[in-house]
Amino acid sequence: MSIAGKYIIAGVGNTKYGKLPGRSSESLTVEAIRNAIQDAGIDKSQVDAVLTKAPTSNFELLYSTRISEHLGIVPKVTATIDNAGASTASALVYGAMCIEEGLCSVAVVSYGDNPLTGSRDVYAKPAGDTDAYGMFGAVSGYAMITQRYLHKFNKTSVNLAPIPIGDRKWASMNPNALFQKPITLDDHQSSRFVAEPLHLLDCCPVTDGAAAAVIMSAERAKDLPKAPVYLNGFGQGHTAWELVTREHYTTSGALQSGKVAFQMAGITPRNVDFLELYGPFSVVPIITLEDYGFCKKGEGCDFVADNKTHPGGALPMNTSGGLLSETGMPGMQLIVEAVRQLRGECGQRQVPKHDVTVVSNQGGHMTTHSTLVLGTHPR
Amino acid sequence: MDYKKPLPIVTETNRPFWDSLKAHAMRLPQCDACGKFHAPPRDFCPHCLSDKLTWKPVQGTGEVYSFIVMHQLYDKTFADDVPYNVTMVKLDEGPRLVSNVRGPNDAIRIGDRVKLVYDDVSAEITLHRFVRL
Numbered sequence: 001m002s003i004a005g006k007y008i009i010a011g012v013g014n015t016k017y018g019k020l021p022g023r024s025s026e027s028l029t030v031e032a033i034r035n036a037i038q039d040a041g042i043d044k045s046q047v048d049a050v051l052t053k054a055p056t057s058n059f060e061l062l063y064s065t066r067i068s069e070h071l072g073i074v075p076k077v078t079a080t081i082d083n084a085g086a087s088t089a090s091a092l093v094y095g096a097m098c099i100e101e102g103l104c105s106v107a108v109v110s111y112g113d114n115p116l117t118g119s120r121d122v123y124a125k126p127a128g129d130t131d132a133y134g135m136f137g138a139v140s141g142y143a144m145i146t147q148r149y150l151h152k153f154n155k156t157s158v159n160l161a162p163i164p165i166g167d168r169k170w171a172s173m174n175p176n177a178l179f180q181k182p183i184t185l186d187d188h189q190s191s192r193f194v195a196e197p198l199h200l201l202d203c204c205p206v207t208d209g210a211a212a213a214v215i216m217s218a219e220r221a222k223d224l225p226k227a228p229v230y231l232n233g234f235g236q237g238h239t240a241w242e243l244v245t246r247e248h249y250t251t252s253g254a255l256q257s258g259k260v261a262f263q264m265a266g267i268t269p270r271n272v273d274f275l276e277l278y279g280p281f282s283v284v285p286i287i288t289l290e291d292y293g294f295c296k297k298g299e300g301c302d303f304v305a306d307n308k309t310h311p312g313g314a315l316p317m318n319t320s321g322g323l324l325s326e327t328g329m330p331g332m333q334l335i336v337e338a339v340r341q342l343r344g345e346c347g348q349r350q351v352p353k354h355d356v357t358v359v360s361n362q363g364g365h366m367t368t369h370s371t372l373v374l375g376t377h378p379r
Numbered sequence: 380m381d382y383k384k385p386l387p388i389v390t391e392t393n394r395p396f397w398d399s400l401k402a403h404a405m406r407l408p409q410c411d412a413c414g415k416f417h418a419p420p421r422d423f424c425p426h427c428l429s430d431k432l433t434w435k436p437v438q439g440t441g442e443v444y445s446f447i448v449m450h451q452l453y454d455k456t457f458a459d460d461v462p463y464n465v466t467m468v469k470l471d472e473g474p475r476l477v478s479n480v481r482g483p484n485d486a487i488r489i490g491d492r493v494k495l496v497y498d499d500v501s502a503e504i505t506l507h508r509f510v511r512l
Binding site for chain 1: 393418425444445446449450453454460463465467475476479484489504506
């Protein structure tokens with residue numbers, strides 16, 4: 001029997017995003033977890049599982065164990081998950097599974113890192129022999145995917161623009177977003193190329209920061225002050241292979257992940273009120289929308305062309321500004337935003353319908369993928 | 380010979396590949412069991428997991444599967460090269476290689492036919508580049 005609909009996110013928390021000098025990843029992570037615990041309305045003594053994604057810029061052994069020490073708790077379960085940007089959505093599910101099996105009762109899941117003020121070397125680190133040919137940085141792989149996508153479906157860079165423009169519109173209503181000044185199509189097209197066909201405004205910023213969530217059973221959360229957010233469906237799918245060996249560039253692990261998650265939650269795209277899709281580069285949400293079944297393969301650019309994902313549109317997407325404008329952190333912040341929107345806490349940027357949302361997490365070069373279907377009611 | 384750019388890491392598994400480039404006669408592992416080529420080289424065929432592999436010459440022809448033009452400078456040894464292309468070439472035998480296509484970046488198109496050329500960048504290492512046909 002599935003655990004879908006039995007577990008809830010009880011609290012979420014985050015730090016400021018951007019340049020945060022003097023803050024270690026541990027310090028940022030502890031702040032986000034503390035805020036999430038306070039948001040849940042529980043005492044830290046109730047937390048008995050700590051699941052983290054290791055900081056991308058500084059992989060360390062026993063990271064979850066060290067965070068437990070910083071939190072001053074003795075956990076029953078720890079794990080440091082590495083699905084790259086898909087880690088935290090996956091970790092939330094692993095937390096629920098551990099609770100279901102009686103290993104623990106309240107789990108915190110977090111991500112924190114300081115690549116902007118610390119070391120950014122990891123983002124430029126050679127991925128193998130490809131560095132001999134000048135293929136550097138996360139952007140190079142996503143640019144390679146984008147070029148193939150645009151060619152295959154006869155689109156251009158202009159067709160990607162609704163993604164960065166929409167993210168920025170939403171970010172203009174988020175005081176914690178890194179970039180809040182609205183941008184135009186002209187701004188997008190005239191921004192410098194980082195790796196053609198990707199312009200600067202197609203690329204997420206590297207930022208410091210942390211975000212966290214508390215997960216427990218719906219049963220246990222009955223007396224908590226805030227409304228529960230139900231984990232109604234989840235999935236994973238991984239193309240796994242490097243681009244040199246990957247069969248297709250225009251379909252990702254979202255296809256498998258979304259199919260499982262949507263079916264588990266008993267929903268179709270028609271039931272989704274808003275989306276929080278992981279988009280470190282403009283093409284990613286386009287491919288994810290197609291793989292999730294919001295439109296047919298190759299029609300993602302046309303699907304977003306009428307700005308339906310922008311503020312006031314029929315399908316709000318990336319309502320905090322997404323990876324392109326809020327923070328380029330790997331994914332946990334999207335779960336935080338989803339919970340706040342479902343609760344109706346988002347003020348000026350609050351979406352009108354907020355009962356069902358889908359969050360995507362992905363990492364590598366569209367190598368990993370994890371999906372969460374969250375809702376205000378159990379499935 | 381004072382080549383400053385990053386060089387491939389030669390391992391026991393891929394040494395025959397880099398040796399074949401040095402000899403200007405590229406070879407790739409072909410599986411004796413399933414007949415498929417693969418790259419990058421592995422000890423076990425990624426198609427059928429057989430360890431019976433034979434290094435076979437390839438024709439050195441293929442097509443552009445995708446490409447990018449790097450403007451951002453990540454490694455200062457490429458300072459004189461930006462903007463330069465990085466091209467994913469699909470060899471006619473099946474495997475793909477990350478490489479560079481010589482000539483103007485703006486002439487490259489997906490599907491272009493390309494041919495292998497050898498670039499002896501150091502006494503030990505020869506890199507594969509491609510030219511458009």
